[in-house]
Amino acid sequence: GKVLSPSRKREAVDHVVETLGATERRACRVIGQHRSTQRKPRVPRQDEDVLTAAIIALAERFGRYGYRRITALLRQDGWHVNEKRVYRIWRREGLKVPMKQPKRGRLWLNDGSCIRLRPTHKGMCGRMTSSRTARMTARCSVCCVS
Template sequence: LGQHRSTQRKVPMGRADEAELTADIIELATRYGRYGYRRITALLQAAGWAVNVKRVERIWRQEGLKVPCKQPKKGRLWVNDGSCLRLR
């Protein structure tokens, strides 16, 4: 055909349970505000999800989740309910 093989790429297919997994990750991140994506992965695996750390980290970054910085003991200036922040 005369085409270089690097021009032929498959379109990435999403999984059927991606929306449910994303909802569970957001729910766990808001419930456990100080947990990062690694511990959220362990909670998901304990709940029966067959996921690995890389997939959870990818969804974590796509949703703009981050663990808030630790606050000083006195003079707290930020949100003190321990919820995870979503950057939109």
């Protein structure tokens, strides 16, 4: 695959220097990596672990929230954090928003009729009487016989 990130390019330059015996200057030029980037080690931020723990805690507490909403909550808590950084941590930790549950079937129809109406309290009969004309005009009378 392509070598895109600076860390992958660093590894590629080191590999070329070790296997082919090329100089670091030439290997960096061929791969397209600046030598200052090659020599400067990556220093992780000091608050990375604390931020990761905060993101995981918020993701557990608010299960349906995505990384953008979690970023907003972190900012409300006083974190100076970028959405891209939260997204990077989100992917690294394997966090995902669960799929939405399918909507359940309705107990009524949208035309205003009460054909599938269920009893709302004990003792209410489930029988419904309606004439054909009442059904056509979406008016239905419920008769409860106990």
